[in-house]
Amino acid sequence: MRAWRHAGVALFRFTAGNAPAPLPQAQWWKDTLKGSNASWKVWGNEVTLNRMWFDLRASAPAPYNNQYVVNADTWDGYPTHKAELMTFLKTNGIKNVVAITGDLHAFQCGTIRDNPDPALGTPVAVDFVSAGISSDSFYRYLKSGAGSTPLAPLVATPQTFDAAIRGNNSEFAYTDHDAQGFAVATVTANAFTVMFHKVKPLNADGSKPASPLQKRTRITLALGSTSPVVEDNV
Numbered sequence: 001m002r003a004w005r006h007a008g009v010a011l012f013r014f015t016a017g018n019a020p021a022p023l024p025q026a027q028w029w030k031d032t033l034k035g036s037n038a039s040w041k042v043w044g045n046e047v048t049l050n051r052m053w054f055d056l057r058a059s060a061p062a063p064y065n066n067q068y069v070v071n072a073d074t075w076d077g078y079p080t081h082k083a084e085l086m087t088f089l090k091t092n093g094i095k096n097v098v099a100i101t102g103d104l105h106a107f108q109c110g111t112i113r114d115n116p117d118p119a120l121g122t123p124v125a126v127d128f129v130s131a132g133i134s135s136d137s138f139y140r141y142l143k144s145g146a147g148s149t150p151l152a153p154l155v156a157t158p159q160t161f162d163a164a165i166r167g168n169n170s171e172f173a174y175t176d177h178d179a180q181g182f183a184v185a186t187v188t189a190n191a192f193t194v195m196f197h198k199v200k201p202l203n204a205d206g207s208k209p210a211s212p213l214q215k216r217t218r219i220t221l222a223l224g225s226t227s228p229v230v231e232d233n234v
Contacts, residue, residue, distance in 0.1 A: 005226060014153055015209050016206055023081075024102055026081070026084070026085065027166065027197050028186075029043075029085065030085075030193065033088075033091050033092075033094050033097070033156075034094065035137045038095050039096060039189060039223060040098060040187060040192055040223075041084070041096060041097045041098070041123075042096065042098050042100060042187075043097060043098065043099045043100070044098055044099075044101075045100070045101045046101065046102070046103050047073060047074045047075060047101070047102075047103050047104075047126040048074045048075065048102070048104050048108065048127060049075045049082070049099050049101060049110075049112045049125065050074075050108050050110040050112070050129065050169070050171065050172065051076060051110070051112075051116050051171060052069060052071055052076055052165060052169060053066070053067060053068065053069055053076070053116075053168055053169060053170050054068045054070055054154070054164070054168050055067045055068075055168055056068065058198065060150060060151075061150055063065055064151065067104050067185075070165070071104070071138075073103070074103075074104065075196045080118070080160050081233050082146070083114065083115070084111060084116055084220045086113065086114040086115075086124050086125070087114045089114065089124040089125060090114040090124050093110060094124075096123065096192075096223060096224065097125040097126075097225065098125065098126055098128065098192050098221065099112070099126070099127040099128065100128050100130070100185065100194075101127055101128070101130075102129060102130045102131075102132065103184065104129055104131075104138050104177075105132055105135050105136065105137050105138040105141070105177075105179075105180075106129060106131055106138040106144040106175070106176060106177040106179055107129060107130065107131050107172040107174065107175070107176040107177075107179045107181070107196045107198065107217070108127065108128075108129035108172065108174065108175050108176075108177075109128050109129070109172070109173045109184070109194070109219045109228050109230070110124065110126070110127050110169070110172040110173060110174075111125075111126055111127075111171045111173070111226050111227065111228070112124060112125040112126065112171070113171065114227055117172050118170050118171060123226035123227075124226070125226070126192075126221050126226055126228055128183065128185070128194045128219070129181070130181075130182060130183035130196070131164050131176070131179040131180055131181045131183075131198070131217045132180065133180055133181055133182050133199060135180070135182065136180075137177060137178045137180060138177045138178075139155065139158050139177040139178035140178065141153075141160055142155045143155045143160065143175075151177075158176075158177060158178035161177055161178075162175045162176065164179055165177070168202055173190070173219065173226070173227075173228040173229075173230055174217065174219060174230045174232075175197075176196070176198065176217075177197075179198050180197040180198070180200075180201060181196060181197045181199045181214075182197050182199075183195065183196050183197070184197070185218075189223070190222065190223050191220055191223065192219065192220070192221045193218060193219070193220045193221070193225075194218075194219050195216055195217070195218050195219075195234075196214070196217040196218075196219070198213075198214045198215050198217070199212045199213055199214055200213075200214045201214055213234075215232070215233050216229075216233070216234050217230065217231070217233070217234065218231040218234045219231075
């Protein structure tokens with residue numbers, strides 16, 4: 001990938017990658033998943049698996065008119081290694097893989113494919129991403145960095161950014177990139193359910209809001225499925 005930076009915003013343009021070198025940790029991951037007879041295979045991972053791309057080739061002036069990953073500090077930053085692992089899941093018929101991730105300062109849930117192109121890829125896993133309860137949101141970081149650049153309209157409001165992300169990445173079942181909070185997972189033999197608890201930010205004087213909970217979102221994944229079901233404002 002090649003990076004382009006302006007006024008605090010970093011976008012990463014796609015370039016050809018090399019084949020990944022064999023990694024002991026990747027082999028352990030493969031052996032563990034292939035050898036597991038558990039109903040649910042839960043992968044706790046620091047960074048997100050969900051694809052976050054923007055295709056600005058037809059809509060942005062130069063030098064912005066390229067296809068970008070929004071944040072390379074995720075598995076989008078390691079596309080060849082990600083493809084290797086996701087292809088392994090498909091090739092070996094490993095089902096019911098759930099990733100629980102974070103480090104994005106946002107709530108997300110999406111379907112992961114062996115090929116990131118929805119027209120070509122096969123669903124192999126689902127990624128649940130939790131926001132942090134005390135850190136500023138991913139949206140606020142982008143809003144501050146975009147400033148008055150041609151990218152500013154993409155982050156005009158949290159709703160605008162979420163709509164743009166989902167418009168460019170159809171695998172998302174849910175996004176909220178302007179969020180603080182926490183997530184709770186409930187796992188049964190037949191369902192993997194995650195409740196996102198979104199809390200209000202602190203008041204301007206640093207005190208807590210009178211009613212800290214802003215909303216809850218329940219997302220349920222049935223055993224054998226890669227299509228999460230979202231219930232908002234529960």
